[in-house]
Amino acid sequence: MSDKFLVIGEAREGxxxxxxxxxxxxxxKIQPEGEVVGVICGDTDQESQADEMIYYGADKVxxxxxxxxxxxxxxxxGQAILSVIKEEAPFGIVMGHTSVGKDLTPKLASKLESxxxxxxxxxxxxxxxxxxxxxxxxxxxxxxxxxxxxxxxxTIRPNNVxxxxxxxxxxxxxxxxxxxxAGIRTVIKDVIRKAAEGVDLSEANVIVAxxxxxxxxxxxxxxxELAEVLGGAVGASRGACDxxxxxxxxxxxQTGKVVTPDLYIAVGISGAxxxxxGMSNSKVIVAINKDPEANIFNVADYGIVGDLxxxxxxxxxxxxxxxx
Ligand SMILES: Cc1cc2nc3c(=O)[nH]c(=O)nc-3n(C[C@H](O)[C@H](O)[C@H](O)COP(=O)(O)OP(=O)(O)OC[C@H]3O[C@@H](n4cnc5c(N)ncnc54)[C@H](O)[C@@H]3O)c2cc1C
Numbered sequence: 175m176s177d178k179f180l181v182i183g184e185a186r187e188g189x190x191x192x193x194x195x196x197x198x199x200x201x202x203k204i205q206p207e208g209e210v211v212g213v214i215c216g217d218t219d220q221e222s223q224a225d226e227m228i229y230y231g232a233d234k235v236x237x238x239x240x241x242x243x244x245x246x247x248x249x250x251x252g253q254a255i256l257s258v259i260k261e262e263a264p265f266g267i268v269m270g271h272t273s274v275g276k277d278l279t280p281k282l283a284s285k286l287e288s289x290x291x292x293x294x295x296x297x298x299x300x301x302x303x304x305x306x307x308x309x310x311x312x313x314x315x316x317x318x319x320x321x322x323x324x325x326x327x328x329t330i331r332p333n334n335v336x337x338x339x340x341x342x343x344x345x346x347x348x349x350x351x352x353x354x355x356a357g358i359r360t361v362i363k364d365v366i367r368k369a370a371e372g373v374d375l376s377e378a379n380v381i382v383a384x385x386x387x388x389x390x391x392x393x394x395x396x397x398x399e400l401a402e403v404l405g406g407a408v409g410a411s412r413g414a415c416d417x418x419x420x421x422x423x424x425x426x427x428q429t430g431k432v433v434t435p436d437l438y439i440a441v442g443i444s445g446a447x448x449x450x451x452g453m454s455n456s457k458v459i460v461a462i463n464k465d466p467e468a469n470i471f472n473v474a475d476y477g478i479v480g481d482l483x484x485x486x487x488x489x490x491x492x493x494x495x496x497x498x
Contacts, residue, residue: 176263176264176265177205177207177208177209177265178208178209178210178211178262178263178264178265179201179202179204179205179208179209179210179211179264179265179266179267179268180211180212180213180258180259180262180264180266180267180268181194181197181198181201181210181211181212181213181227181232181267181268181269182197182213182255182267182268182269182275182278182279183212183213183214183223183227183235184269184270184272184274184275185214185216185219185223186374188218188219188223189219189223190214190223190226190227191270191272191332191374191377192332192333192337192377193270193271193272193275193330193332193333193377194212194227194230194270195226195227195230195231195337195338195340196270196330196332196333196334196335196336196337197268197269197270197330197335198210198212198227198230198231198232198337198338199230199231199335199336199337199338200268200294200297200328200330200335201266201268202231202338203297203298203299203335204266204297204299204304204326205265205266208265209233209234210231210232210233210234211232211233211234211235211236211262211264212224212227212228212232212234212235212236213235213236213237213238213255213258214227214235214236214237214238215237215238215240215243215250215251215254215255216238216239216243216244217239217240217241217243217244220237220239220350221237221348223235223237224237224348225348226340227346228344228345228346228348229340229341229342229344230337230338230340231338231344232346233346233347234346234347234348234349235346235347235348235349236258236262236349236350236351237348237349237350237351238254238258238350238351238353238355239350240254240353240354240355242355242356242358243355244362245362245365246274246362247358247360247362248277248278248281248360249357249358249359249360250355250358250360251274251278252278252281252282252285253353253355253356254353254355255278255282256282256285256286257351257353258351258353259282259286264325265325265326266304266325266326266327266328267279267282267325267326267327267328268327268328268329268330269329269330270329270330270332271292271293271294271329271330271331271332272332272376275329276292276329279292279327279329280292282327283325283327286325286327287324288324288325288327289321289324289325289327290327290328290329291306291308291319291321291327291328291329292308292328292329293308293309293329293330293331293432294306294307294308294328294329294330294331294334294335295307295308295309295316295330295331295334295434295455296334296335297328297330297335300320303320304320304321304326305318305319305320306318306319306320306328307319309455312428312447312448312450312451313432313450313451313454313455331432331434332376332377332434333377333379333433333434333435333436334434334455373401373405373406373407374407375407375408375409375423375424375426375431375433376431376432376433378406378407378433378435379405379406379435379436379437380401380404380405380406380407380435380436380437380438380439381401381406381407381408381409381426381433381435381437381438381439381453381456382397382398382400382401382404382406382407382408382409382439382441383397383408383409383410383411383424383426383438383439383440383441383443383453384397384408384409384410384411384414384419384420384441384442384443385410385411385413385414385440385441385442385443385444385449386411386413386414386417386419386442386443386444387441387442387443387444387463387464387482388414388419388441388442388482389419389442390419391418391419391420393419393483394408394410394414394419394420396483396486396487396490397441397486399486399490400439400486400489400490400493403490403493403494403497404437404493406435406437408420408424409424409425409426409431409433409453410424410425410426411425411426411427411443411444411446411449412425412427412429412430412448412449413443413444413446415430426449426452426453427446427448427449427450427451427452427453428447428448428449428451428452429448430452431452432451432452432453433452433453433456434453434455434456434457435456435457436456436457436458437456437457437458437460438453438456438458438459438460439460439461439462440453440459440460440461440462440463440470440474441462441482441486442462442463442482443461443463443470444463444465444468444469444470445461445468445469445470445471445472445473446469450469450473454473458475458476459473459474459475459476460474460475460476460477460478461473461474461476461477461478462477462478462480462482462485462486463477463478463479463482464479464480464481464482465479466479
């Protein structure tokens with residue numbers, strides 16, 4: 175049996191996403207002595223991305239450069255990665271459970287006639303058998319899964335498996351593969367980014383999320399200020415998005431983004447089950463709400479009952495003082 179694990183890297187604007195490094199750590203956890211092979215598709219900065227994968231634990235990185243890989247399409251990336259999988263014949267494959275990961279991995283798994291364990295939040299070895307933990311029923315319960323035959327193919331939720339320590343002294347082989355990616359039926363004409371600048375919501379360690387209680391677009395200003403002093407990102411409930419206080423790209427929950435930051439501050443959010451589905455696995459939850467009966471307090475580690483417009487300026491001021 176092969177001892178190779180393939181890690182599919184994902185870059186955004188030339189930089190690998192953190193979940194790529196977390197995926198390397200996940201592969202190493204399953205096969206501590208095995209070979210971890212990274213694969214990166216695209217057309218820019220692949221050399222430095224390959225080096226980064228090695229610093230974070232990959233033994234070898236395969237880069238594939240092609241005009242048809244400039245923008246992500248499942249057809250283009252699928253063709254390129256499938257050809258690497260066939261050549262390398264790995265024991266397992268892992269990728270981040272991101273929008274690209276959610277789109278690409280089921281297609282690869284179906285082509286390989288393999289299973290896929292998606293949205294893994296924890297993994298451990300029982301003897302030689304990897305056991306994967308994943309949330310079900312919108313995060314209300316967890317199930318444990320093992321793979322009994324074929325490829326061990328899984329995706330990991332960002333921010334759940336800690337990456338290994340970055341070590342610039344690590345050495346590894348970087349191979350550039352010439353793969354013909356042809357017959358792509360999808361044409362990407364333009365990419366319009368809706369998301370705000372700054373820290374990426376799905377990978378942020380700190381999130382300040384606002385709900386309908388924030389009352390207006392203007393009301394989000396102190397949330398942005400608090401996020402900035404904490405080095406975090408701003409998110410929102412669907413209530414706030416529906417009310418047009420902010421863009422839908424900020425929505426967290428069952429039909430929005432699923433996040434697991436170290437700190438989640440819910441401001442003026444009631445805590446509907448659909449919202450909890452996207453954030454209840456955050457490590458520490460702080461809720462600010464004027465209603466002591468609000469459901470958000472049932473999942474919060476710390477609760478502040480009061481008017482958010484009075485509390486936020488005090489918090490920002492105190493944190494600024496602490497940082498001086
Ligand atoms: C199929 C489906 C999918 C859905 N998906 C999602 C999803 O992905 N994400 C999501 O969030 N929702 C989702 N929803 C909607 C969800 O059910 C709730 O309607 C929504 O989360 C409510 O948003 P909210 O908490 O901001 O608003 P509200 O429920 O109106 O809560 C506002 C809160 O603000 C508090 N408040 C008001 N003023 C102040 C103040 N001055 N200071 C402090 N607190 C104050 C209030 O006490 C209240 O608790 C979905 C619903 C359905 C049916």
